Amino acid sequence: MRVSASLQIPDAAGRFGPFGGRYVPETLIRALDELADEYDKAVADESFQTELDELYRHYVGRPTPLYHARRLSNHCGGAQIYLKREDLNHTGAHKINNTLGQALLTRRMGKPRVIAETGAGQHGVATATACARFGLECVVYMGTEDIRRQKPNVFSMKLLGAEVRPVSTGSRTLRDAINEAMRDWMASVETTHYILGSVVGPHPFPRIVRDFQCVIGRETRRQCLDQLGRLPELIVACVGGGSNAAGMFYPFIEDQGVALLGVEAGGRSNNVGDHAAPLCFGHPGVLHGSYSYVMQDEDGQTCDVHSVSAGLDYPGTGPEHSYWKKTGRVSYTEANDDEILAAFDTLARTEGILAALESAHAVAKAMELAARRKPDQTVVVCLSGRGDKDAQEIALLRGEEFE
Amino acid sequence: MSAIDTLFDQLRNSGRKAFIPFITAGDPDLEFTADVLRELVARGSSICEVGIPYSDPIADGPVIQASYTWALDKKIKLAEILDMVDGLTGELAAPIVTMLSYAIVYRHGLSEYVARAKAAGVAGLIVPDLPVEESGPLADICRREDFSLIQLITPTTPRDRALQIAERTTGFIYYVSVTGITGERKELPQQLVDNVAWLREQTPLPICIGFGISRAEHVRMLRPVADGLIVGSAIVRRVAEAATRPRKDVLTEIGDYVAELISAM
DSSP states (O other): OOOHHHHHHHHHOEEHHHHEEEOOHHHHHHHHHHHHHHHHHHHHHHHHHHHHHHIIIIIIIOOEEEOOHHHHHHHTTTEEEEEEGGGGGGGGTTTTHHHHHHHHHHHHTTTOEHHHEESSSHHHHHHHHHHHHOOOOEEEEEHHHHHTTTTTHHHHHTTTTEEEEEEEEEEEEHHHHHHHHHHHHHHHTEEEEEEOOOOSSTTTHHHHHHHHHHHHHHHHHHHHHHHSSSOOOOEEEEEESOOOHHHHGGGGTTTSSSEEEEEEEEEEEESTTOOOOOHHHHHHEEEEEEEEOOOTTTSSSSSSOOSSSGGGOOOOOOOHHHHHHHHSSSSEEEEHHHHHHHHHHHHHHHHHOOBBBHHHHHHHHHHHHHTOOTTTTTEEEOOBBGGGGHHHHHHHHHHHHOO | OOHHHHHHHHHHHOOOOOOEEEEEESSOOHHHHHHHHHHHHHTTOOOEEEEEOOOOOOOHHHHHHHHHHHHTTTTTTTTHHHHHHHHHHHHHHSSSSEEHHHHHHHHHHHHHHHHHHHTTTTTTEETTTTGGOOOOOHHHHHHHHOOEEEEEEETTTTTHHHHHHTTOSSSEEEEEOSOSSSSSSSSOTTHHHHHHHHHHHHHHHHHHHEEEEEEEEEEEEETTTTTTTOOOOHHHHHGGGGGOOOOHHHHHHHHHHHHHHHOOO
């Protein structure tokens, strides 16, 4: 197969065009180099991929279905909507695809301890799960605001044997959890691997996480060919850090007939502080070790952001998304809080599926765009996670009792 | 030669070492920051590091994080900090360097930042989240402007890489004493002295050691191998008391503390 320039990225310095790189303290450089080397060796080692494939199949429950949401499609009155059911994975979201891969890398590097950050708690649960499965010590950093709104996941992590360390600095959300995990890693780097949960951070994380998540797009591509006999017209995925979107989009990058759309958190309004949509409203800048679109003020200070979905409540995004935006290969838009709550309801009542609030962003835009397309066209949505974790937060938003 | 190079020439010629305090700009306000800088220099500091508050400092421990947060809560801007420094550099007998995140430098523009800082009398900068492979563009500008780009070497830096960093550093090498974040430590690692002694044989650049240093015994342990010592959190912690106690008392205590460490050098 001929590989295009777009598929060869990142380069050896971790650059996706101008984006990416490594803006972290010198203390971490050796560990990042070791991780990049170990990953290259793992990729070249057939037994690594075989072991991961076995885990995906028998432990995670892959391949996940590509489900034709007929009642939702009829409700929208346009194109056929298909859902890639990442919510049916073990632990309820796509995050497990990455944490199992990185847990295998941790074992290869001989490190006994793992740290992770989490926003919605999905990555935290997936990391705690992988660590339990491989007998690794696990510490998860989580903002106290996220602990409040994602209680079921906090309890699950503890049941799985992980220690959840509350982070009460800054906005007390995902961004602060990453800061605290990085600080832990500064001191523990000799014995600890940091399982970063999204396609963000310093090189080689954006590449490694994307590669592990690409199982989503590879399966979807094959399932489209099997079930539809062709590729879809449009694929939609939500973007915070952007790991489910990166994994879904990457295998379709060369399929020019397939439009790709990333949906950021539009929050309450387009005003700074009311949304978490750096690709839509931000500028290129440096945050958490990489150069990418970010919400920053004119002094380079990170802005506070808002989203009802903890997993998208992040001021930055993956460098590869910035690259795709710059090249025009992927379009980026945002869905606001009201739109996603409505989409959540519609999906629940037409298909009997509770989507994660993160994934509801993709559902909202897919519904809107499907309505404008013809019934013989196909829109695929990455349903990245299930919504059980959000029931309490949704009740709160509606002023209903949750007991 | 930047002001830093000149200073280390003078220190070496007279057999002395540099004491380099770090304080956060704007904690609790810029007026007090200026007062503290005057006190630090009056008590014998050789260079002052001024920390530019940043919203997401991943290399800093709780003390410096908190001081950054307090300063940013008051909406402090880089321009105001440089104005304060500008008003001070004429009277201070010690050069000032800024420590700041690359996020801030990049946002202002590399050339623009260096030009503005230089115009304010700043002699150089430390960018703790800019490793050597990413430092090329800024290093070129700094060389052209004779503005010191002080780079860091840590206990996890392999030796061949340390040489590469030394090659591209100007002013002095910032040797990080511990694998970890900033903050006071009771003890410093034993192999630190050997590592710095090795590096000293590889480069003519002055080597200053920072992170964790807070006690006279640390100063005595590191004095033989270092050209200078950097003390941050121990001073920032004392500065923080100005929020609740008479500023004059706090200033005197900071001065006395610094004088005690300097006398151990």
